[in-house]
Amino acid sequence: EAQVTQNPRYLITVTGKKLTVTCSQNMNHEYMSWYRQDPGLGLRQIYYSMNVEVTDKGDVPEGYKVSRKEKRNFPLILESPSPNQTSLYFCASSLTFPGQPYGYTFGSGTRLTVV
């Protein structure tokens, strides 16, 4: 089954404790992206990757890191999480830059709480 898999689904952590959210896709997509979704603010792009070893900042990159060492994996790293990073996170992928014809395929989400 074609899918984007994120782990974990739920995570509660403390301020400053480094964490990684994993993302993997099995569709051989070149383009991958991380979004956060907050009430009233919608989906905002954190980082994206056009291909292996090619990453760039989205609209809200502060406090996050990413890497793309393999085509299928695109982990999101929070080196020193803070409470304002409490959010619902989505990984998404697309064959090329999102557009034709489906835009993105999304993962199921990771609900992160930083206390």
Next chain:
Amino acid sequence: EDQVTQSPEALRLQEGESSSLNCSYTVSGLRGLFWYRQDPGKGPEFLFTLYSAGEEKEKERLKATLTKKESFLHITAPKPEDSATYLCAVKYGQNFVFGPGTRLSVLP
């Protein structure tokens, strides 16, 4: 300023009561408008892509239309299982921007 807005923010319908959701955009060089459905706590699920004014797409009780300034998602005789948040997204240039969504509740 490039912008994507959706209205209403929330909509409650009785089962069978048809209505429309709106997605308005002020961007240059539209390359595609996308509709997604999102259930609580889940990732958005693709519904439609529209590319040019006048285009229409249908799927079960949903029909999406596109003009030069906006798109409508028409819901005909909705059922409770149609309750979800509906997101539109716009691709223009190298940008892909989501609207804030419309939260639809269909009551039995």
